[in-house]
Amino acid sequence: MTADALTLLTDALGDRVDTSPAARHDARADKSGHSSDGPALAVVHAASVADVQATLRIATATRTPVVTRGAGTGLAGAANTGPGEIALSVRRMDRILEVRPDDLLAVVEPGIINAELNDALAAEGLWWAPDPASRAISTVGGNIATGAGGLLCAKYGVVRDAVLGMDVVLADGRLLRLGHRTVKGVTGYDLTSLMVGSEGTLAVVVQATLRLRRLVAGEVCTMTALFDDVASAAVASAAVTASGIQPSIMELMDAASLTAVHRLLALPEPPAGVAQLTIQTDGPVAAADAARIGTILRDLGGTVTITDDRVEGERLLEVRRSFHAAMDHLGTTLIEDVSVPRSALPAMFAEIERIEHAYGVVIPTVAHAGDGNLHPNFVFEGAEAPPAVWDAADDLFRSALRLGGTLTGEHGVGVLKRRWLGDELGPDQWALQREIKRLFDPAGILNPGKVFAD
C-alpha cells in the first residue's frame, strides 16, 4: 500500500517528492530531542495549495498517514514523521500574498518564517505580535499549528488572538476557507480558533489571514533585577503583575539557568542561589512604568539595573535569550512548558524545588513570569530521557494542574504529553475531542498518534 502511495505521489508531483535518505531521516525529528522510530516514507515539498490537495487525496485513497511540517522547530514531537508516513512540508510555500495597513491584516502562506514576515511588515510600520523564542527559525504555519506563545503574550496576546482566518485542506483534499477579514465576525462556529493549536491533526493550513498591530511608538526601557533566591524573584514578579503596570516582557531565570548562561557567555559567576528578573516596558509611558517597577523590585530586595538605551537593553536581554544555547552545553535537555495562573508562580517554583530534591534531578527553569508560563528543563546524558526524568516530569505536570495550571502553555502536546492529556481534559472531554478529530479525519491519516495516545 505504501509503495502505491509513493508511486502515485511521484506521478502527481514529480521532483517535489523527495525520497533521499537525508530528507527522510531529517523528517524523523523536531527540536524536542525526540525522534520517530525510523525514516519517513518520503518528504513532499509542496509548492502550492494544489500540491497539498493532491498529496492528501493520494493519502486518503491509500490510507497513508500524513505529517505536516514547517521548519521542524517544534518542541513536542508533533511533526516527527515515522516509517510509512508522508512528511508534507509546506516550508516552500512562503509568500506574503497581501499586506493591508488600512485593514491591519496580512495574508500569508504557512511556510514563511516568523522573523522574515516581521521584517517585511516592519517596513510598513506593522507587526504580527506572536514572538516565540524560535521566531528567527520557526514558520507562521508552525506557530499556528502549535498555538505558539513567546515573551510578549501578557501584553500583546497569543497566536489565537492574532489569526482572523485561514484556508485549510481537509484530509480528503477539499479546500475550506475559514474565518474572516474583519475585526468582528460571528457567522457560524469559530473553526479558525479550533485549528489554532490543533497540531496537524484536523487539516493542513495552506494560507492564513493574520491580524496585525502597528509597531509600538515611544521608547523602550529594559531592566534586570537580581534576587537572593528564586522564591523572592517569583514573589517580585507577582507583585509587578498585581501592581497593574503591564510590562511588555517579564522573564525569570532561576539560579541554575542564570549560572549556565553566565558560563556560556563568559560573564562573572553569579553568587550562589541568585535568580534574575528581566523586564521591558514600552509605549508612551515606558520610562514612568519602568521607574515604578524599579521601586517595587527594590522594595522587595532586588538589585536593579535600568536602561532606556536600546543597545544596552538588548545586551541585558541577551542573557535570557542565551538560555537554550546554555542548556545545550549541559547535556540533552527535555524542555517543559507548564503554565499556571500568575499568582501561583511562587508556589510552582516551590514545587519544582521539591521535585528536584525528591527525584535527585536538577531542573534549570526560566519562566515567562508576566504570563505564568514556565520552562523547566530536565538535563540528562544520552539521547533518551531516563525513567527518573519522566517520573519527575509526571510529578511536575500534576503539580501544575493542581495549581490551576495547564500541561502546555505554548509548545503543544505532540507525542511527549499525550500520556497526560486525559488528566487535564477529563475523560468526557478527551473522548469528545477525539470525536472531533474523527469528524475532520475519518480515515485517521492526519498526524496519527499525536496529541491523542492511541
Add this chain to the structure above:
Amino acid sequence: MTADALTLLTDALGDRVDTSPAARHDARADKSGHSSDGPALAVVHAASVADVQATLRIATATRTPVVTRGAGTGLAGAANTGPGEIALSVRRMDRILEVRPDDLLAVVEPGIINAELNDALAAEGLWWAPDPASRAISTVGGNIATGAGGLLCAKYGVVRDAVLGMDVVLADGRLLRLGHRTVKGVTGYDLTSLMVGSEGTLAVVVQATLRLRRLVAGEVCTMTALFDDVASAAVASAAVTASGIQPSIMELMDAASLTAVHRLLALPEPPAGVAQLTIQTDGPVAAADAARIGTILRDLGGTVTITDDRVEGERLLEVRRSFHAAMDHLGTTLIEDVSVPRSALPAMFAEIERIEHAYGVVIPTVAHAGDGNLHPNFVFEGAEAPPAVWDAADDLFRSALRLGGTLTGEHGVGVLKRRWLGDELGPDQWALQREIKRLFDPAGILNPGKVFAD
C-alpha cells in the same frame, strides 16, 4: 411526549418550572422583533448547574427541544422558544464566584448582567471589556453565546478575546470544564472558542472564566465631527484608522439616523444629508491622540468639537446611544449587522445608498466605524418585515460578502440569517459545521432550527 417532559420537569424541579401563560408567551421572542410560532412548553428557571443538568437529561430522555435563554435581549431570534420547546433560563444563575485581581480573571455564572458585573469589578479597578450596546440589560452568558461585540472592539477586543474557559452542560446532561485559568494554554482543541458564538446549539454555558483588564488610567477625550454626507464621514473614519492612531470608540451615524435622534432628543435639526462621527480616545496620550485625529478630520472637511470633560463627553455620546430609541419611534425596525474590512466602509455605504434607491426603502445606518461593523436598519409598518425589506436585506448581505465582509459582526445568525449562512461558509464548511453540531447534540434537542436552516 411533551406532556411527559413537563411532568418529569415539574417532579424534578418543582416551582422552578414556570408554566404561566405570561412566562410561556415572553419566551417566544427576543428583541429582534421576531417571535416563534407560539408559547413555549414551559420556562425552567435554573438556579444551579444541577438544575441545568436535570433539565437536559429529561430533555434528552423525552427528545424535547431546549432553548437556552438569558435576558432575552438578542437581535437574531436565537433564543426564541416555540411550542413544545423548553425555555431554559439561566438568568437567575447570576453570582460572581471569584474575582482575582492578581490573575486578572473572574469566574461568574452566566445569568449576571454585563453592567452589574462591571460595576462590581470597577470597585477593584478591573473591567471585562466586551461592551455591547445592550450591556445594561444583557447577560454575560448571552454575550458569550452570541459572541457579542460593542463599541470598543477595535482597541479592546471581542468576547472571544475575553473568555479563558467555561463549564458547559452537554445535551445529555454531562458537565465539561473547558479552557484554562492561565494567559497561555494549548492543551487539546480550543473548545472554549468553539462555544463562543455557538448560540445555544452545542451546549449550555453554566460558568465562565473571564479574562479581565485593569480600568484604563488617564484622561478621556471625546469629539464629534459633522460631514456634508455619509461618504465623507466614512472616508474620514478610514483615514483615522489608516493614520495608526487607535481611538477607543469611533462611531458613524448617517443622515437618517442623526436626524431621527435629533428629533427624539429635541435637538436642532441637522442640515440635510449631514453625517456624524463620534470618537473617543483614552489612556495616557488621549489628548494628543484626540488633537491629531481632530486635525485629520478638519483636513477632510469635518466640523469638529472636542472635549476632555467626561460629562460633556457623555453628552456627545448620548446622541449615538439614543439611536435605537429613535428607531423605535419611526416604526418596526429590522436591525442588521454586517461587518466589512475597515477600508471597505465607504464602499459599503455606497452599496447601502444603491440599495435604498433600488428597493425604495430608507435604511438609517450607524456603524462601529473603528472596526467596520455596520448596523443598517430597515424600518417598516406592522409586525412583519414586508418582502421588499427582505429583498433589500438579501442584496445588503451579498454586498457585504462581496466586499470581503461577513453576515454578522456581533448579533449572530439565530433564525434571521439562516438563509444566508451557506452563502458565507460555502457548502463544504456548512456541512462540516452541521456535523459538529450533531456530534455535540446527536438527538438534535439544543436550539433546533437556529443557525442552520433545516
